Amino acid sequence: MKNLLEHTGLEPGRLHFSWISSAESTKFVDVVTKITDEVKALDPANKKYVKTEPKVD
Amino acid sequence: MTQYIDKIKEIANRVLTEGKVEMVIGFRKGSVPMMNQPHLATSAESVDELVWDSNCGLNLANYLTDKKGTIGIIAKGCDSRNIVTHVIENKIKRDQLYIIGVPCTGMIDHHKINAMFDGEVLNVEESGDSITISGNGFSETLSKQELLAENCAVCSHRNPVEYDELAGDLVEEQKDVDQYASVTKVEALSADEKFNYFEDLLSPCIRCYACRNACPLCYCPTCFVDESRPQWVGKSQDPTDVKTFHLLRAYHCAGRCTDCGACERVCPMGIKIREFTKKLNKDCQDLYGWEAGLSLDERPPLDTFKTDDPDEFIK
Numbered sequence: 001m002k003n004l005l006e007h008t009g010l011e012p013g014r015l016h017f018s019w020i021s022s023a024e025s026t027k028f029v030d031v032v033t034k035i036t037d038e039v040k041a042l043d044p045a046n047k048k049y050v051k052t053e054p055k056v057d
Numbered sequence: 058m059t060q061y062i063d064k065i066k067e068i069a070n071r072v073l074t075e076g077k078v079e080m081v082i083g084f085r086k087g088s089v090p091m092m093n094q095p096h097l098a099t100s101a102e103s104v105d106e107l108v109w110d111s112n113c114g115l116n117l118a119n120y121l122t123d124k125k126g127t128i129g130i131i132a133k134g135c136d137s138r139n140i141v142t143h144v145i146e147n148k149i150k151r152d153q154l155y156i157i158g159v160p161c162t163g164m165i166d167h168h169k170i171n172a173m174f175d176g177e178v179l180n181v182e183e184s185g186d187s188i189t190i191s192g193n194g195f196s197e198t199l200s201k202q203e204l205l206a207e208n209c210a211v212c213s214h215r216n217p218v219e220y221d222e223l224a225g226d227l228v229e230e231q232k233d234v235d236q237y238a239s240v241t242k243v244e245a246l247s248a249d250e251k252f253n254y255f256e257d258l259l260s261p262c263i264r265c266y267a268c269r270n271a272c273p274l275c276y277c278p279t280c281f282v283d284e285s286r287p288q289w290v291g292k293s294q295d296p297t298d299v300k301t302f303h304l305l306r307a308y309h310c311a312g313r314c315t316d317c318g319a320c321e322r323v324c325p326m327g328i329k330i331r332e333f334t335k336k337l338n339k340d341c342q343d344l345y346g347w348e349a350g351l352s353l354d355e356r357p358p359l360d361t362f363k364t365d366d367p368d369e370f371i372k
């Protein structure tokens with residue numbers, strides 16, 4: 001999943017997978033903090049796969 | 058390739074008269090050059106319409122899904138691998154089928170040939186390894202090797218993997234071909250370049266879904282793109298919607314695609330759709346040592362679990 005998305009141009013670091021049990025609240029907090037920090041560090045201009053206004057030629 | 062036809066007709070007639078099968082699925086001449094059509098032969102007269110040449114690039118396994126009764130089917134390497142995939146996915150039973158295997162030397166690329174000439178190509182004749190292409194005011198003879206479809210040029214399973222009878226002697230498999238050369242090239246690009254590469258690749262897509270309809274793997278009664286409750290993907294021409302369709306279709310083919318090239322062949326815009334499925338084929342090869350449709354006794358990687366499955370992507 002990750003491989004093909006990154007192969008087609010998704011910036012590495014935007015897609016994260018994790019396996020967290022409902023009992024692992026501290027792991028959940030850690031993972032989410034880490035992901036949001038990593039994503040915030042990326043250039044917002046590189047937001048891909050977001051629909052935009054139609055291009056008019 | 059053309060020499061197989063007598064044997065194909067002989068076998069088809071025999072299995073029909075013996076009552077082994079109710080119909081034989083093969084090809085007949087198409088209404089335009091280089092586009093042979095699927096043909097269901099049920100009688101001696103309709104067997105006579107069968108043809109075999111280098112324009113049989115559609116995948117006949119596509120016509121087997123959930124069929125009842127007994128069926129004879131003509132299968133080149135890739136068709137036979139999709140038949141195997143159909144059998145392991147319970148879309149047809151092996152004992153309903155009589156597979157007439159045809160060792161294959163590749164199919165020619167009509168997109169490429171049409172692009173080579175200014176005028177309309179009106180006639181394409183094949184004799185051994187040379188192909189003569191002619192139209193109004195031009196005629197040229199080229200070697201078939203130069204005209205092969207991209208997937209056939211790198212195909213390493215030309216002989217059928219599963220069959221009841223062969224229509225010709227097995228051919229030598231191509232060694233030393235780099236199946237994944239196109240993927241490796243893209244892998245070397247930066248994230249931005251990759252994004253632009255696929256954006257350009259898909260920009261002509263008109264979302265006609267011919268690629269999906271020709272693919273034997275795409276047999277869902279209602280495809281996710283057609284569903285409206287819920288609507289999984291936008292139906293517009295927005296590049297994000299178009300790409301979502303192609304990415305999701307590719308994921309649905311992961312570990313199943315045989316690189317038969319039917320999807321590319323039928324695309325009216327000549328888009329290289331295999332760039333998506335090829336990447337997943339390469340991952341399946343690298344991560345699980347898997348190529349689709351080679352054996353009736355092995356389950357595909359995405360429906361098995363092993364404790365040593367690679368899991369680096371998950372934290």
Ligand code: SF4
Nearest residue numbers: 134135161163209212
């Ligand atoms: S992919 Fe292989 S088996 Fe299929 S048509 Fe091409 S050369 Fe033949």
Ligand code: SF4
Nearest residue numbers: 262263265266268324
């Ligand atoms: S066949 Fe070609 S144009 Fe049609 S949906 Fe597929 S990629 Fe797009």
Ligand code: SF4
Nearest residue numbers: 272314316317318320
């Ligand atoms: S995705 Fe294309 S190449 Fe793969 S099995 Fe389907 S039609 Fe063949």
